[in-house]
Amino acid sequence: MIEQFTSYLIFCTALGSGLVAGLFFAFSTFVMRALAHLPTEQGVAAMQSINRTVLNRWFLAVFMGTTLASVLLIVISLVSWGNPGSAYLLVGSVLYLLGGFLVTVLCNVPLNDALASVDAEDTESVSFWKSYMSKWTAWNHIRTITSIGALASFILSL
Numbered sequence: 001m002i003e004q005f006t007s008y009l010i011f012c013t014a015l016g017s018g019l020v021a022g023l024f025f026a027f028s029t030f031v032m033r034a035l036a037h038l039p040t041e042q043g044v045a046a047m048q049s050i051n052r053t054v055l056n057r058w059f060l061a062v063f064m065g066t067t068l069a070s071v072l073l074i075v076i077s078l079v080s081w082g083n084p085g086s087a088y089l090l091v092g093s094v095l096y097l098l099g100g101f102l103v104t105v106l107c108n109v110p111l112n113d114a115l116a117s118v119d120a121e122d123t124e125s126v127s128f129w130k131s132y133m134s135k136w137t138a139w140n141h142i143r144t145i146t147s148i149g150a151l152a153s154f155i156l157s158l
Contacts, residue, residue, distance in 0.1 A: 006076055006080075007158065009069055009072065009073060009076075010073065010089065010154055010157055010158055011158065012065075012069060013066055013069040013070060013073060013092075013093075013096075013154055014092075014151055014154035014155055014158075016062050016063075016065055016066030016069065017066055017070075017092070017096050017100065017147050017150040017151045017154060018147075018151045019062050020062060020063055020066060020096075020100055020147050021100075021144060021147035021148045021150070021151055023059075024100075024140055024143045024144040024147055025144050025148070027137075027140050027144075028137065028140050028141050028144045031050075032133060032136070032137045032140070035047055035133070036133055040120070040125055040126045040129050041120040041121055041125065042120075043129060043133075044115065044118055044120040044125055044129050045120040047115060047132075048115060048116060048118075048120070051112045051115065051116065052116075063100075063101075063104075066096060066100070067096070067097065067100075067101045070092075070093040070094075070096045070097050070101075070150075071093070071097065073089055073090075073092070073093045074090060074093045074094065074097075076089065077089035077090040077093065078090070085156065085157035085158065086157070088153045088154070088156040088157035089153070089154070089157040091149075091153045092149070092150040092151070092152075092153030092154040092156075092157060093150070095146045095147070095149045095150040095153060096146065096147060096150035098146065099142055099143055099145065099146020099147060099149070099150070100143055100146055100147045100150065103139055103142050103143050103146070104143060107135075107139040108136060108139050108140065108143070111132055111135055111136045111139075112136075114128075114132070115128075115132055
């Protein structure tokens with residue numbers, strides 16, 4: 001029974017990390033570029049709207065559910081160390097927690113909070129927007145790569 005639960009948990013965590021990786025991938029490959037091509041006030045306003053809209057129950061359920069499942073899977077991987085796939089399980093969980101969750105909380109969210117206080121119509125928003133775009137996108141690339149790595153590790157652990 002516990003093996004069945006663990007397999008189900010790994011499967012759901014792989015799906016969650018895949019969904020999150022896909023979202024991050026979209027921002028890294030075309031969303032931020034599209035926003036950069038807009039006039040500054042429009043890019044700032046669009047990203048502010050995205051940042052408000054993303055905080056919904058569906059996104060938060062997947063993002064936080066995958067985070068909590070990863071914590072549980074770290075414990076399971078350590079308790080079952082030596083079983084086939086336990087190393088992949090540990091690697092996937094750590095990748096998601098460090099790269100997907102912690103980078104979001106410590107890097108991207110503070111940048112989003114700073115952007116929220118910017119007046120899109122203010123002329124000083126141009127320099128802030130350029131800096132924001134560069135930093136936010138760099139951190140997002142890290143989130144993308146680690147979330148994809150977590151997905152691959154979860155699949156391999158099965």
